[in-house]
Amino acid sequence: MDTLNTQLRTRITEITDIHHNRFEILKALDRPKIGWVSIYTPEEILYAAGLIPYRIFGETCTKTTKASAYMHRNICPYVLSCLEEVLAGKHDFADGAVIANVCDARRRLFDVWKYFRSNDFVHMLDLPKEIDATTKAYFITEMQHLMAVLEERFDVKITDQALRHAVSVYNQSRELMQRLYDLRNDIHPPIAGEDYMFMVKAAMTGPREIFNEKMTQLVEDLPRHGREQPVATPRIMICGSYFDHPHIIRVIEEMGGMVACEDTSNGVKYFEGTVDEDKEPLAALADYYLDKATCAALFDSGKRFDHMMALIRQYKVDAVIYVSLKFCDNNLIDFHYQQKRLAEKKIPVLFLETERMASNMGQIRTRIQAFLEAVMLW
Amino acid sequence: MITIGIDSGSLATKGVVLGDDKKILGSAIDLTGGRSRKSGERVYHQVLDRAGLSEQDVAFVVTTGYGRDNLPFSGKNVTEITCHAAGVHFLFPDVATILDIGGQDSKVIRIGNGGRVENFIMNDKCAAGTGRFLEVIAKALEVRLEDLGAISQQTDKNVEISSMCTVFAETEVVSLVAEDTPVPEIVRGVHNVIVERGEILLGKIGLVEPVAMSGGVALNIGVVKALEKRLGLELRIAENPQLTGALGAAVIARNLMEKR
Structure with a gap:
């Protein structure tokens, strides 16, 4: 078992290292790199243009002194830390960014970036908020426009064949991640909750082929590890906006619980579903990205609730911790609606409002512990 | 069966020894100071002494408060x-509802069946509306923290303190002192800030009567009276509200042992 565990540990570390060493890995690649900040960015198009899409995490900037000079402090801390990284030159290796029009904060990121670093290639991709046939058609024209801009900027031709290939490569990642989460659900492999988060982040970091290869090995190895840990309870689903606090996951685990899934962009939301490979690629991409409109910035909160309930059933969730970044108006408003609906279903919910880095861990810890004590009914 | 609860709070460490027939056999309160582990151990031995017991007599110890996971005798x-x-x-x-205002936190807890926590809310990482806030203001006014309640009863006029932030409120208080505003009026104004914070928290959770108040600030008669007036109800307050957390810890220790 020990050798198996060591092997497994190595496999996991190889994947999470893609995230941890992302700057060195990306810099070493000779294809152009394009940053993105929302999971509603159709990465397939960027990939088909011969670029390496990667998520900007803003993770390296714990203080946002430069960005705070350009933006007011009451703006999304994720956006603020992304801007800080950009202004600090951490993304100078990249060839630009595509910013999906998800929320006000991301639009302000686009504005400030474009204005103060006018030589950078920054493209705004509009994203409809009400989803129907008309807005899907509009989103297709937005994607066509993005393709035209990329073709000119990078002197490439995005062929139908390249798009179809990109779709299949990205679908492969999605299916692998879904298999990983199914295993997490059924056999509870000896993997820490934060590793799942870093593995999702690794998927976002590119290079995609390497991720797919390593993840294939991991999901093939995992079933051999069986039920190696007692199933932890309560099983918690983390919901909300941008979430990447390993401390919060650790506190849940120290209390004897586990994170069953994350209804967040660095979690299930990123890899759920697949793009229909039998359809015309752009139409299939529009369907995929707009049908998974479960972010609080998008309008249909009923759909978001149904999505939460589906995850609660699929991952046998006992309780929900809803984490919103400070000043995320979309989630702060959404929470009250979701809380009411979850209470009707008798699902306990804890609300946490945090900064980018969980600086007030003492209080957050007390809240989580008290919540779990109440859930465990003693 | 003897159980002990130790509450290692941000300002004070509290201990309670609970015996059979729900009798409190001993209790102690001491300042936490810079080393919560040391004050925790001191209070633990103090309560044992006061109850005339030794460590061997104790069935189980539950610890709580900010220093709860840093105490060697904790079960x-x-x-x-x-x-x-x-x-x-x-x-x-x-x-049904508790308003607890301690040294660093204020919180509202809704209690369900059997003393179970149904819902709760805590203040943000900010000292406004907490015991620490009163401590800062007492220092600025050069009066003792424990005298604030009595001082506030010397007048029925209040001044408006508009700032919710401890640091800004202190500045505001200093300006009021400079303008020769009578101290009792300032103290009443300061108490009203605490009352407002409490009211906001109660509003967020939904107030269900009867309401109890716990935590060190419940010792301040000025805050209690102002709260009762504002909410239009009578607060249930323990004889020693600072001990409620430690008592609860001893009760939980007992419940845990009975379940085993």
Whole structure:
């Protein structure tokens, strides 16, 4: 078992290292790199243009002194830390960014970036908020426009064949991640909750082929590890906006619980579903990205609730911790609606409002512990 | 069966020894100071001495408060939220809502069946509306913290303190002192800031009567009276509200042993 565990540990570390060493890995690649900040960015198009899409995490900037000079402090801390990284030159290796029009904060990121670093290639991709046939058609024209801009900027031709290939490569990642989460659900492999988060982040970091290869090995190895840990309870689903606090996951685990899934962009939301490979690629991409409109910035909160309930059933969730970044108006408003609906279903919910880095861990810890004590009914 | 609850709070460390027939055999309160582990151990031995017991007599110890996971004699650590609910429920079984204002936190807890926590809310990482806030203001006014309540009863006029932030409120108080505003009026204004914060928290959770108040600030008669007036109800307050968390911890320790 020990050798198996060591092997497994190595496999996991190889994947999470893609995230941890992302700057060195990306810099070493000779294809152009394009940053993105929302999971509603159709990465397939960027990939088909011969670029390496990667998520900007803003993770390296714990203080946002430069960005705070350009933006007011009451703006999304994720956006603020992304801007800080950009202004600090951490993304100078990249060839630009595509910013999906998800929320006000991301639009302000686009504005400030474009204005103060006018030589950078920054493209705004509009994203409809009400989803129907008309807005899907509009989103297709937005994607066509993005393709035209990329073709000119990078002197490439995005062929139908390249798009179809990109779709299949990205679908492969999605299916692998879904298999990983199914295993997490059924056999509870000896993997820490934060590793799942870093593995999702690794998927976002590119290079995609390497991720797919390593993840294939991991999901093939995992079933051999069986039920190696007692199933932890309560099983918690983390919901909300941008979430990447390993401390919060650790506190849940120290209390004897586990994170069953994350209804967040660095979690299930990123890899759920697949793009229909039998359809015309752009139409299939529009369907995929707009049908998974479960972010609080998008309008249909009923759909978001149904999505939460589906995850609660699929991952046998006992309780929900809803984490919103400070000043995320979309989630702060959404929470009250979701809380009411979850209470009707008798699902306990804890609300946490945090900064980018969980600086007030003492209080957050007390809240989580008290919540779990109440859930465990003693 | 003898159980002990130790509440290692941000300002004070509290201990309670609970015996059979729900009798409190001993209790102690001491300042936490810079080293919560040391003050925790001191209070633990103090309560044992006061109850005339030795460590061997104790069935189980539950610790709570900010320093709860840093005490060597702890059998289990439980949050102050769960402990306050258990402590208040032990003293007042019909209470449905607790307003707890401690040294660093203010919180509202809704209690369900059997003293179980149904819902709770805590203040943000900010000292406004907490015991620490009163401590800062007492220092600025050069009066003793424990005298604030009595001082506030010397007048029925209040001045408006508009700032919710401890640091800004202190500045505001200093300006009022410079303008020769009578100290009792300032103190009443300061108490109203605490009352407002409490009212906001109660509003967020939804107030269900009867309401109990716990935590060190419940010792301040000025805050209690102002709260009762504003909410239009009578607050249930333990004889020693600072001990509620430690008492709850001892009650939980007992429940845990009975379950085994």
